[in-house]
Amino acid sequence: MRRRPDFRPLPSEITPREAFVSRRQLLQGALALTLAGTGSLASAANSLRFRKNPVYSTQEKVNSFEEITTYNNFYEFGTGKSDPAERSAQFRPTPWSLTVAGEAEVTGTFSLEDVLRPHALEERIYRLRCVEAWSMVVPWVGVPLGDVIKRFRPTSRAKYVAFKTVFRPGEMPGQRFPVLDWPYVEGLRIDEAMHPLTILAVGVYGEPLPNQNGAPLRLVVPWKYGFKSIKSIVELRFTEQQPPTSWNRSAPQEYGFYANVNPEVDHPRWSQAKERRIGTGVFAPRVPTLPFNGYAEQVAGLYRGMDLVRYY
Amino acid sequence: MRHYLKPALFVLCALPLAWLLLRAFGIGGLGLGANPIDELQDRLGEWALRILLATLCVTPLAVTLRKPWLMGLRRMLGLYAFAYLLLHFLTWFVLDQWANVTDIGMDIVKRPYITVGFAAFLMLVPLAATSTRGWMRRLGARWHSLHRLVYPAAILGCVHFWWQVKADWREPAVYAALLSILLGWRVLRSRRRRMTVAAAHAS
Numbered sequence: 001m002r003r004r005p006d007f008r009p010l011p012s013e014i015t016p017r018e019a020f021v022s023r024r025q026l027l028q029g030a031l032a033l034t035l036a037g038t039g040s041l042a043s044a045a046n047s048l049r050f051r052k053n054p055v056y057s058t059q060e061k062v063n064s065f066e067e068i069t070t071y072n073n074f075y076e077f078g079t080g081k082s083d084p085a086e087r088s089a090q091f092r093p094t095p096w097s098l099t100v101a102g103e104a105e106v107t108g109t110f111s112l113e114d115v116l117r118p119h120a121l122e123e124r125i126y127r128l129r130c131v132e133a134w135s136m137v138v139p140w141v142g143v144p145l146g147d148v149i150k151r152f153r154p155t156s157r158a159k160y161v162a163f164k165t166v167f168r169p170g171e172m173p174g175q176r177f178p179v180l181d182w183p184y185v186e187g188l189r190i191d192e193a194m195h196p197l198t199i200l201a202v203g204v205y206g207e208p209l210p211n212q213n214g215a216p217l218r219l220v221v222p223w224k225y226g227f228k229s230i231k232s233i234v235e236l237r238f239t240e241q242q243p244p245t246s247w248n249r250s251a252p253q254e255y256g257f258y259a260n261v262n263p264e265v266d267h268p269r270w271s272q273a274k275e276r277r278i279g280t281g282v283f284a285p286r287v288p289t290l291p292f293n294g295y296a297e298q299v300a301g302l303y304r305g306m307d308l309v310r311y312y
Numbered sequence: 313m314r315h316y317l318k319p320a321l322f323v324l325c326a327l328p329l330a331w332l333l334l335r336a337f338g339i340g341g342l343g344l345g346a347n348p349i350d351e352l353q354d355r356l357g358e359w360a361l362r363i364l365l366a367t368l369c370v371t372p373l374a375v376t377l378r379k380p381w382l383m384g385l386r387r388m389l390g391l392y393a394f395a396y397l398l399l400h401f402l403t404w405f406v407l408d409q410w411a412n413v414t415d416i417g418m419d420i421v422k423r424p425y426i427t428v429g430f431a432a433f434l435m436l437v438p439l440a441a442t443s444t445r446g447w448m449r450r451l452g453a454r455w456h457s458l459h460r461l462v463y464p465a466a467i468l469g470c471v472h473f474w475w476q477v478k479a480d481w482r483e484p485a486v487y488a489a490l491l492s493i494l495l496g497w498r499v500l501r502s503r504r505r506r507m508t509v510a511a512a513h514a515s
Contacts (some may be wrong), residue, residue: 006500072345079480082345132478134347181481234461250479269476271415272421278346282336 005295025181043237048203049075050121050141056197057125058294063136063279065205069201071278072212073130075179076165076172076229083174086213091171092206093208093215093232105153115192116202118151119143123206124199124220129261129293131225133286135275140220146194154190154238161193162186163219164235182245186230187257188242191302197222197295203255223295225259256312261293265312314381321385325392328359330400341473353403356431360396361469361487367393368466368494375501387443390462401433406472425475432468435461463498 077091096112123142129135149161167183169175175182177289192198201220202209209215214231221228227247237243247255254268263273274286292299303311332355335342344351367389374382409416418425439459441447448455470491474484 075479079478082349107468134350177482269418269425276347276349282348282407286408311460 016127025140048121048141049205050206051261053122053124057123057139058127058137059123060127061279062125062139065277068136068138068204069210069212070167071136073132073226074174074212074214076143076174076182076184076232077212078174079179085210087173088211091168091211091215091232093211096119096216096234097302098196098233099235099236100152100237101241103155104238107154112202113149115148116143119147121202126220126222127196127293128220128226128229129221129289131227131255131259131267131272133270133272133275134278135289135293136278139205140199140201141206142199142201144196144222145198145200145219146196148200149193152236152238157240157309158238159190160239160241160243161188161190162235162237162239163188163230163233164237165230166232166234173263180250184230184246185229185243186219186245187239187303188219188228189242190238192221192299195299195302197232197298209298223261223292223299225255225261227255258308258311260299260308260312261289262287262291262308265309314370322388325363325389328355329396332356349407353400354410356396356400356403357473358391360389360400363389363396363472364462364466365487365490365494368462368491372494372497391440394436397436398432406510408449423478425472428468428475429472430473432465435468437467439465456505463495467495 025206034041035202072084074082074088077087078082091273097109097113098112099109100107123139123141124138125137127135128138144176163186165184166172167175169182188198199220201214201218202216204213209218214229214233216230217233217299219229219233228245242257244255245255247259248257261272266272272289276286290296332344332352334340335344336348336352354463355383367386370386370389372421373483374380405411405416409419421427439461442451442455442458449460470484471486477484
């Protein structure tokens with residue numbers, strides 16, 4: 001592992017493993033507690049310290065905490081919408097470390113605290129559009145992925161960023177059957193990863209992420225279908241070639257690498273023209289889906305000249 | 313047993329609907345979750361298919377157990393399957409699509425899983441309509457031919473479920489396997505019958 005002066009060493013490198021593990025156990029349970037005193041998170045039980053970012057937030061009505069935490073697609077815990085909430089209690093999101101690899105000057109395995117320490121958390125209220133034609137509005141708490149990436153100093157060969165979800169079939173019952181080819185992997189083009197709208201989220205509704213929402217660290221890319229926003233990330237790899245992505249591998253004709261929200265390009269089996277906004281009730285009609293999920297003004301430039309029907 | 317089975321099944325088949333109604337009206341703190349329309353649609357469709365498969369179990373059971381009185385359950389189960397299917401269809405038509413016939417027409421034409429599901433529904437409408445004793449008498453032998461539509465309808469029902477699954481095909485696979493056994497039994501039976509008849513003619 002190459003190290004730079006601005007990068008704190010992993011606690012395990014300076015402390016015997018047994019010592020830090022037992023110390024972690026004392027602090028276990030709350031990400032907030034393990035991060036207490038670092039300045040980015042408050043020490044008050046389970047609440048994150050963050051500032052609101054109105055520039056990047058929508059004014060739309062936010063979905064309830066219950067809706068956001070009981071209606072999830074997180075196949076690692078099961079394929080039913082309520083499975084992630086009901087079957088994720090065994091999952092241990094602390095301690096957590098992130099491996100950074102590939103085409104970058106700074107690589108290695110870092111504790112989540114070290115990855116986040118220099119960054120101020122902010123709240124971003126984003127629309128989330130699922131490829132299954134439903135949507136929510138979610139108040140995420142996180143940091144811009146681009147700011148984090150810069151600290152690892154990707155080289156000129158880093159054209160893509162590949163992400164990997166943790167593989168723990170003991171704690172994630174959905175991983176005991178190969179519904180998808182575990183572990184889940186995702187990827188972004190480097191310019192998509194560096195875009196200011198792209199964040200690494202650690203919380204929702206001001207609290208650390210519940211297990212079912214991708215604790216303790218997940219990606220949020222609001223102009224893409226939800227499956228791009230990979231959860232419980234353990235690895236970030238800079239690559240020269242476009243990395244494989246789980247849903248694309250599972251059904252390549254249905255899920256592309258880009259997966260930008262696009263009402264003009266239907267899923268082969270269903271229309272993407274409209275969406276159902278969760279929480280609007282039984283008698284609310286579907287609403288039209290917007291190109292790039294309503295973020296076209298900010299992100300359409302990334303795809304100028306690209307055939308979005310071909311690169312779905 | 314003989315006298316209690318039918319009323320017991322009648323109550324049993326009504327339970328999923330009663331449960332959905334309790335959840336829909338929030339009785340006893342129950343609910344349909346964050347996406348009530350999808351939940352209603354999925355559960356109603358699932359029970360329609362399950363009860364349709366149960367209906368197709370009646371004949372094989374009556375024959376192999378040599379209990380012809382079991383045939384008396386077939387119409388009730390079939391009508392229950394249709395009732396769940398009708399509610400499934402209406403949830404889609406009214407709550408999901410807002411009776412927007414343009415969108416609905418497009419979906420039926422363009423989305424194969426909706427095409428086959430809708431076809432299965434259309435096939436079962438005349439069966440439900442002609443389920444009375446009066447219609448059985450009026451149609452005579454043609455009644456049996458008409459009611460063979462239940463087989464393609466069941467196949468399309470299973471396909472309809474399979475084609476909308478994203479990656480987890482385990483549940484539709486169970487239904488498809490059960491349907492294969494039920495239809496396979498009928499194919500073997502009719503072949504055996506034909507052979508018996510042919511043998512009788514030859515001798």
